[in-house]
Amino acid sequence: MSKSFKVLVNSNSEFKITEPDVSNLDALQTSNNNYHILHNNKSYQAQITEANFNTKQYQVNVNNNTYNVNIFNALDVLINDMGFEVGKAKQINSIKAPMPGLILEISVKPGQEVNENDPLFILEAMKMENSITSPRQGVIKSVNVKNGDAVEKNQLLIEFE
Numbered sequence: 001m002s003k004s005f006k007v008l009v010n011s012n013s014e015f016k017i018t019e020p021d022v023s024n025l026d027a028l029q030t031s032n033n034n035y036h037i038l039h040n041n042k043s044y045q046a047q048i049t050e051a052n053f054n055t056k057q058y059q060v061n062v063n064n065n066t067y068n069v070n071i072f073n074a075l076d077v078l079i080n081d082m083g084f085e086v087g088k089a090k091q092i093n094s095i096k097a098p099m100p101g102l103i104l105e106i107s108v109k110p111g112q113e114v115n116e117n118d119p120l121f122i123l124e125a126m127k128m129e130n131s132i133t134s135p136r137q138g139v140i141k142s143v144n145v146k147n148g149d150a151v152e153k154n155q156l157l158i159e160f161e
Helices: 019-023 074-081
Strands: 004-009 013-018 025-031 034-039 042-052 055-062 067-070 094-096 101-106 120-126 127-132 138-143 156-160
Touching: 004 074, 013 019, 034 127, 120 156
Parallel strands: none
Antiparallel strands: 004 013, 004 067, 025 034, 034 042, 042 055, 055 067, 094 156, 101 120, 120 127, 138 156
């Protein structure tokens, strides 16, 4: 079974390309980022002008036309279909109590900017202190508990803007 790739061009044209498609391409590398391509008896000059290997985003100039290209392998497509996106910021907008317990200390207030992994509060549960940290960078919209409050599992504690 050959590998296949989903290619998104300029965020609006989607193509499926397989390994045999790439192998059958009549392309010749003329210099570091430049290629000469023959396809259906037509000649194309291609140049990779920008490449970000981590995000799999490329800018390609073909016959003086610029295209923004994103390449996704089977794993990328599966992760996206499952509702996750690689490299995207976390969009968690609220913090709920992970277990019943007692709020010992609150480290943030509304309007405060926090970074990922900054401490938000300490929750005592089953005689253990659990430091709950921020899952993302953002601004605190509201704090719905105060020191000494007993909380139930899934109770809304903090909201982000």
